[in-house]
Amino acid sequence: MSNDKKKPIRTIEEINEKIKKGDVVVVTADEMTKIVKEEGAEKAAKEIDVVTTGTFGMMCSSGAFLNFGHSDPPVKIKRVWLNDVEATAGLAAVDAYIGATRPSRTLGIEYGGGHVIEDLVKGKEIEVEIEGYGTDCYPVKKLETIITIHDLNQAIMVNPRNAYQKYAAATNSSDRTIYTYMGTLLPNYGNVTFSGAGELSPLMNDPDYETIGLGTRIFLGGAQGYVIGEGTQHNPKTQFGTLMVKGNLKEMDPRYVRGATVYRYGSSLFIGVGIPIPILNVGLAEKTGISDEEIFVPIVDYGVPRRADLRPVVRKVSYAELKSGKVEINGMSVRTSPVSSFKMAKEIAETLKKWIEQGEFFLTLPVERVPLDREFRPMPLRKTLRVKDVMVRDVITAKESDSIENVAKIMIEKEINHLPVVDENNKLVGIVTSWDISKAVAQGLDTLDKIMTREVITATEDEPLEEVAKKLSKFNISGLPVVDKEKKVIGIITSSDLSRVWGSKK
Template sequence: MRTIAEINEKILQKKAVVWTADELKSKVQEISVTQAAKQVDVICTGTFEPMESSGALINLGHTDPPIKIRQCWLDGIPAYAGFGAVDIYLGASAMGDYNSLPETTIESENRQLERGGGHIIQDLIAGKTIQLRAIGQMTDCYPRASFETIITKDSINQFYLFNPRNLYQNFIVGVNGGEKPLYTYLGLLYPRLLNAVYSNPGAISPLFNDPDLQIIGIGTRIFLGGGIGYIAWEGTQHFPLQKRLPNRTPIGPAATLALIGDAKQMNATWVRGCYFKNYGASLMLGVGVPIPVLNEEVIRHCSVQDEEIVAPVVDFSIPRRVRPTFGLVTYAQLKSGKITIEGKSVRTAPLASISFSRQVAVELKQWIEAGEFTLTEAVASVPMERTFVPQDRWGSPLMME
């Protein structure tokens, strides 16, 4: 029906018809898939959820005399410095050991273990000052041994997010069938099945709307943290071979994507550091993906409803890589506020902000309608034959020798 070039021409003329995923799912209840495909050019999806496999690459610029940084802290949070002399990578889940640092290196209000790399990234994006402390490897060309300064996003060179694993296509629902509270990456799970926590916003989430990644690919331009980003590669733990329903949506964790984007252009509204008690730091991130309506099949996939997608309910009280499950529940059940497990009514709550996920899609829609955001052709498809390889170390030949 259309090409991306034709859609972009309409975008630049401000004539493109753009719907959010919510709007499309509502309209197909009233009109046919064929009619919808004739009317709309782009569907905007969105999510705002914790994505701890994220981080920022930063080039600090050279000092005088020069330093070859081998240890580095930003407001007491360690950054990885095993690159070039003044390149560092700050992971969103990095946390500081404040007791090991001199008293003068950290302001008193930051002496809290709830602060991590995601908070530093948020503060830099917001224009705040961050204290930097670095230790160098002294060489003939890099004679400086240490360096301390204050940085902002305007006093450094490159500052971009490069996130190894974002946009889980689906995830699990966490519960606790044990006798004591558990503090997990899904937050607090109360004992005896008193609550259930899920992290995906459901049918509005980007990868549920292109389940086989036929439209989304490497090089796709996206909304990332309030700025423009791109899909850079498959994500870590990418598992597209997950079992799927007839509508092609997976029944558990499946595809993931690696994302990249200029953090200097982002907005701290959509990039927020967070902390899970007794677990660690993470990053709440807003990501929006436009899906060009190239044919009716795109509309059929984007029409999927919360009643038609499922997630597995996993018991975290069993400390194993593969945990027992209580079966599958739909996202409609999860969003109702209660699910039933073995005859017991269990309260549910999302980690993702459903409201902010919708706002991401709306903001992306506004960019496209204003002619400020055009679509890109994927330069390559995301591989869809990846298996998931665990590390069962005790069973490896090397450990047997």
């Protein structure tokens, strides 16, 4: 960007002065998109002081710190449940953190941490059950009481990851319906779900974090809150930035703080976040002019059970296309569903606009910038044993044409129970077990092709052993051939290998 576009045209102080006087010019991000398109960024920058953004979606990394005050005699909390949902203790005596995704111990995901937070904001009565350590200074070991949010000394929402800049869309190529955090995904690319507010998204409107950083005052859950830094998994380089935010739960509006349950996935919290972008230069006017047509995300295939970044990308798509209700995949028209609310996002941007126009909300500049160079890296699995650490490499194989007699001999000689059957290129075509051989003898069959199992459950080198154990138990089998990408047999892993490893470890 040229220096021209970064040249300051107004300051935060000047904007706040205008807010005080009541003549500040505020538009919502979607209005700004039209203005910039029609009049150009320069004219828009001259006319408009502030652009308001908004987003409303399920943000799992949300929760609140609660301080219960001291009972008499006092208790040091070891574990605590609010309406049967456990809050995380491990802080000082009567502090705890209620996280949005914690399920109830009686109702499961139907009522979770997100619902507790909603009920707190609504001022409802909450049953509290506390298990104490029982120390000389905090003797109580068990305590039950009923509280409302008004009884708490503090109820401070602190959300480690909110307001994702944009979010990958989801579809499902597999032949069964799957239930994900992106909602229900119908088989064979039956639908596409997506999240994020597109052109209304706060971080999409200030992608270089010129005005959003530690100390930026925002709309959070219907109250005034603050950005307190980068969010977890912040990944600004690829436009997947996130924010950590805080606000006073006691001041929030239940309209913007809603418990949620994603079927067969878990509980969460719908939360509304709105951020004002001061138009300090022409560049910011240009950036806030971004439209849904210009924001692209991948459609990711959740039918493949891999880590999010390793799932196949079906295609790239703009928010404009996603919002149109249908997208094209492989020549088919596939229906789309948002899982976050544009209506609420717009309402939040409008509310923030009103607050500013009415002199109830003043802008701040960040005291520290959000880092722009963070990357989101995967978890290293250093302690996880994988198939390649345990499998037998010099695997003995058989050919389809081998006689039962020969195979039986090999099995006895080598003391093995599983024999992968391969073709001339060492590609897996089947498997025989000692049990199959006994069956063959009993039925008087003579060659392998008559008894071998052709639909073989296999493992790959990099699979964690836990996955192998799951497969063995699910299919009630005792061994898996290990194959490479070309289905060539490179090893074998059996339940006795697993017991050897795990038995000696524990």
